[in-house]
Structure formats: structure tokens, C-alpha cells
Amino acid sequence: MKVSLTDQLAELRGIESNYIDAWGKPMEVASQSKHRILEAMGYDLQDETGLQQQLAQESQQVWLEPLDPVMVKRQDEKVVIALRLPIELVNDEMILRLDTEQGDASEQRFIPSDGELIDATHIEDGEFQEYLVDVNLSTDLGYHQLRLLADDNDEIASMRLIIAPQACYKPDAIQRGEKIWGLSVQLYCLRTEKNWGIGDFSDLCYLLDKASDQGAQFIGLNPIHALYPANPESCSPYGPSSRRWLNFIYLDVTAIEGFDHPEIQQWFNSAEVQGRLSHLRSVDYVDYQGVTALKLEALNLLFGHYHQQYLNGNTRQHRAFQEFVEAGGDSLQTLACYDALQEHLKHQGKEHWGWPVFPKALQEYPLPAVKKFAKANNERITFYLFLQWQAAMQLEQAHQVAQDKKMCIGIYRDLAVGVSEGSAEIWGNRALYATDASVGAPPDILGPLGQDWGLPPMDPRQLFRQQYQPVIDLFRSNMQSCGALRIDHVMALLRLWWVPKGNTAKQGSYVYYPVDDLLGILALESQRNQVLVIGEDLGTVPEEIRQTLATNGVYSYRVFFFEQAKDGGFYSPSHYPEQSMATLTTHDMPTLTGYWHCLDLELGKQLDLYPSDEILQELYDTRHQNKQRILDTLHGHGSVPDWMGRYVQDVGMSKELNHGLQLHMATGSSALLSLQLEDWLEMEKPVNVPGTSSEYPNWQRKLTQTLESVFSSEALQGLARGLTERRQQAAEGE
Known part of the structure; x- marks a missing residue:
């Protein structure tokens, strides 16, 4: 039977045609679902001629790139690269130069045609051949650059070479066979006599201290990712604005240096503020609007004094702040600019829930109008950078409490499966996300109708082209100030259920991701940060992936x-795998x-x-x-x-x-x-x-x-x- 062009393309792009549902029944994906997902990936299926041209351009682009953008290999695994060159160059002597993350360099001279010929093609630019070439250069763990040089040392191409360990990190106590317990909480749910109507990082310090005295070895948190200061009702920790940064609402304002300033104390002790505080503490549901408004009032006052006293000169605080901002790079600047812009649009009475409703000139971070806004609103952006700095320091203080109490794990954080449609993360990297689809789940026991979480998925091909940097950043940032990381819906490393816009949750399909590469990166970051990894592997899970996760040192859930x-x-809990986290x-x-x-x-x-x-x-x-x-x-x-x-x-x-x-x-x-x-x-x-x-x-x-x-x-x-x-x-x- 002849396979259609779109079906071939769906297979090429990792879109599943069949799967086994939560009840063990084989299910077939409707053609309409596959077509809509391909459209979300940027293909125009209504114009077959145009589609063929687009596919030809994509193929040609691959042939014009001598090396893939990135390769992930495990330690001691042989490195073999695919090299694509015009036929007139394949007999030339060339150089492979390895620049390691550690600062070392080594070279290997070779002739491409001495390798194994695996493919050849003719495109507009001429004849091309593809060879497999053995890389005989020793590498340590890390992120390296492999450069292809001509005989005169001119660079022809380069690729990122990632060398990863075999498995994720396990604390010594766990390796010795100790069995531990801890408490899981939603941080915002915590009530204390001092917080401002929502749990905060000081409450977390208290909880770690007291729970460890009772024998607990960890406190598990909900995702504490950055949400939306200008839109506090968007409060789901699993639909954040940025997964790399923190939710400022968890700041204990009273613990920030400068809170004892007379003007701030006068504001804080006023009858009006104390009345608002009393109300926020007493209600049974977090009043996000009220808490956000009160904390921003206090933080605006505090920042004004802090900025004047510390951030205008060569102070210890200013130097530490600058180091934090420089380390945060574009990602941190993107979030701070987004928060300031969203706040600005709100004050103007304009729609502001997310970038899709921003004025067209402001709908992407790299646009000139955004740069103009950032220049004109530098101090406000600095305010939001300041909030992230303070949040990172307070979370680290909580981590230090756990270390001082000698907790085996201490804090375990939670990484959400995606960001919401109107997020700063998408605003800063639109090319990475398929915004005409969202992540969800097919019908299962927890959700008989299926689930649509409203989180646009990363495009696997774009992730590869960006050398996996977005997931490296995600893993690394979420392994700060903690001893374990729970990955929500860990199946996302293998496949995600894409639901095209306009379809019901049932009318989706699985899209596959480069699981071995992603697990290698996860293992590398886990070992470097000494963080145990827990994978939430519930729902529709192929049994073979559970074994793959286990082999990679990921703890089952x-x-x-x-x-x-x-x-x-x-089953008796005595029959659960040792390499797992059990819960009720x-x-x-x-x-x-x-x-x-x-x-x-x-x-x-x-x-x-x-x-x-x-x-x-x-x-x-x-x-x-x-x-x-x-x-x-x-x-x-x-x-x-x-x-x-x-x-x-x-x-x-x-x-x-x-x-x-x-x-x-x-x-x-x-x-x-x-x-x-x-x-x-x-x-x-x-x-x-x-x-x-x-x-x-x-x-x-x-x-x-x-x-x-x-x-x-x-x-x-x-x-x-x-x-x-x-x-x-x-x-x-x-």
C-alpha cells in the first residue's frame, strides 16, 4: 500500500501512529491528528507542491551542514561522527580539533574518504557525500567543541560534543542501603504565625529544621518556578512563565536586608497594612491578588532604599548582584524584561495575560521595540532582577539549613513538564516551541476524557538544532540549592502527547524525543550538582522505558x-523497586x-x-x-x-x-x-x-x-x- 507524503513526514518527525492506552488496548491515531501536529510543526499540508519544496529545502540544509549541531555520548563510548562534504573535498586532508570544557585541546588529521561512505546526494550546490569518521581523541565528562578544520586551519564547521556519565547521582547513604522518609508540601500552602498569607522561604527553613528533628531526611516541594507578578491569578505551579527562575512570591520580605529602614517599618506597622496581613493569614485559600499586591508594595519601598544605598556604588552587595545578573545571562534578562513589560501594559489598561496579546512589535524578546522598552525602563527591569537575586539567596539559605542538619537529601525540587502559552520562556525563544499545540495526556484512569494542559511543547528538531542548550539550562538551574529533583511527567524525555489547537485531548498523538541524549545530559548535570533524580512515571508508560530510566539511575515513582x-x-510496599520513591x-x-x-x-x-x-x-x-x-x-x-x-x-x-x-x-x-x-x-x-x-x-x-x-x-x-x-x-x- 502506498504511503502518503504526509504519513512519511509524520514518521520522519517522530509522530506516533499507534500506541497502547492505559488499559492495555492498542489505539490508532487519526490522520487528522497527525496532520494537525505537522501543521503545528510548521508544515503547510494544503499545498503539496509547496510542501515538497519545503522538504527539499530542509534536506538541502542538512547536506550543507558538514556536522550535526550536537552529539551526546556516554563515557568510554566510541565517538563516531557523520561528516557531509562536497565530493571535491572528500579526498582532502582535514583536521578534527577537540576543545574541551576543561581548556585542553587535541587534534586528529584524517582524510574523509578513508571513512565509511553511508550516503550521497545531488542538490543544487552539487554532489555531496556522507562518511562515518572515527574520532580518536580522548575526552572527559563535559560539554566540548569538536571543530572541523581545513589543512590551513580555517574552520569549516563545528559541533557540540557532550560526554555524559552512565547514570545519575546517588547519595552515599542511599548507596549504602539506607531507607529514608520525608514530607512533600505545596510551599504556598504553609501557614505560620509570621508569613504574609502564603508559605515562604523562611517557612521552608523552619519546616526543614523541625522535620529533620523528627527524622525526616527531605522536604519535597511543588515547582517553585517563576509565574506572573502582573497576573497573580495565573497561579498554577505547573504552568509557569519560566522554569529556570523562581517565583518571587515565596520571598520573606521581612528577611531582606534593609527591611528595618524606618520608612518601611512605618508602612509595615500601619493599621491598614496589619489589617491586610491579618486577613491574608486567616483565609483558607491563598489570596494571590492580595498577597502579590502587598509584597510588591513592600518590595518597591525596600528596593528604592536598597538601590540608593547599595546598588549605586562599589559595595559588596552591588558586586554580588552583578555577578548574579551576569551568570543569569539572556534568560534572566528576558524574564525581568517580560515582567516589567507585562506590568507596564497592565498599568496602561491593555491586555497583558501573555505575549500573544501584546502589541505586535513587542511579541518577541529580540525585537527592536523591546530593546527600546528595556533601555527606557532599565530601573524597573533591575527591580525584577533584584527579586530573582533575593529569591535565589533565600532558597540557598534553606538549602544550607538542610545541610547543617545533615539531612540526606534536604530540599527536593520539582521540574514542571512545560511553560504556559503566554510565558516569558516562549517569548524569548519562539522558534523552539510549537505554539499551535499543547502537551497533555490520552484518556487514562486519572482523566477518562484525556487531559490538555495548555503547555506548548518544544519541537524536538529545534531542540537538536539549539544543541540541547534549553534542556541543559533547565536541568542545571533546577538542581541548584537542593539534593533531589523530581521530573514531572518524566515520559517527556521519551515522548509527549501533543494536542493540536482546536482538538479535544483525545485527538492527539505522541511525538518522540531523543531520550538517550536527554538522559545523558540529565545524568551529567545530576552528577555535577550531586542531585538525585526522581522521575514521575505514572500514566501511560511503556514498560521498556521504565527499565531505561532505571539503568540511567532515575528513581521511579x-x-x-x-x-x-x-x-x-x-502489592506490599516490600515488593517495590529499591530504586524508587514510594508515596500514598x-x-x-x-x-x-x-x-x-x-x-x-x-x-x-x-x-x-x-x-x-x-x-x-x-x-x-x-x-x-x-x-x-x-x-x-x-x-x-x-x-x-x-x-x-x-x-x-x-x-x-x-x-x-x-x-x-x-x-x-x-x-x-x-x-x-x-x-x-x-x-x-x-x-x-x-x-x-x-x-x-x-x-x-x-x-x-x-x-x-x-x-x-x-x-x-x-x-x-x-x-x-x-x-x-x-x-x-x-x-x-x-
């Missing part, structure tokens, strides 16, 4: 409620109380998340059966008291059942155990309901108690002791 055998029983619930799931009392199903019905009453009833029936199996498991392992009922219809959620579930997990074989602070507090409401946006106040629900009261609770101190004891017993039992 095992959720108790998803670890079911074919007969419906729940996640931010996308109900709390333990919510799960046990089916509050999530009740809420889903209210929010119209289920296609039919029949499907909802099936979910209720399945939940009842699962709860019975869980109760059987807990009794079978002695994880709950004998007096507790053995039939689920007689057993409601209680402190004993709640603690029993957590202690049951602590006996498991996973190296890491993460428990939600919400479940320590026996909370009912979820922090996020997948598949909703404005229907539910996602990412806003606070904890029901202050941290001070959490760590003064004798019951929770007892739970912590039990967790530590069982983790030690699990390690000794192996």
Missing part, C-alpha cells in the same frame, strides 16, 4: 493506590481522607468530570472493592490494630487508619518514602483536581494548621518516630 496486581490486590498520594489525587470517603468522586460529579452516571457508578464500585483490598492488606501485615473492623462498610477514616497506612508504607523496600503533609493533618480537600481550571480553586487551598502547631503535636511526633523506626528496620531487613 510508586504510588500505593496504583500498585495493584491483576487480581485486584495491592500526590498533588493530583485526593487526600487519604478524601479517597477513603470518596470525596473526590463526589466533587468530580459536581464539576461534571465524568462522561456518564454509569461510569461514575463504576468508579464508586471499584473504589469500594479497592478499599476492601487495602483493608485486607493492612490487617494482613499487622499495620492497623486488631480491634479495627475488617469490612470496609464498617470502617471510616480515623487517625489509626491514617497512621496505619503511612506506617505500612514505611516498611517498604523503596529507598525513599514521601508523605503528604496534608495527610499528617487528616485533611479532606484536594489541592488540585485534574481536568479543571476555574471550576475548582486549584493550587490555592492552605493547610488547616500552622507549622508551629504541627510540630508541637504529640500524635504526629509519635507518627514520625514510628516512620523512622520502620525505615531503619526495612534497611536492616535487606
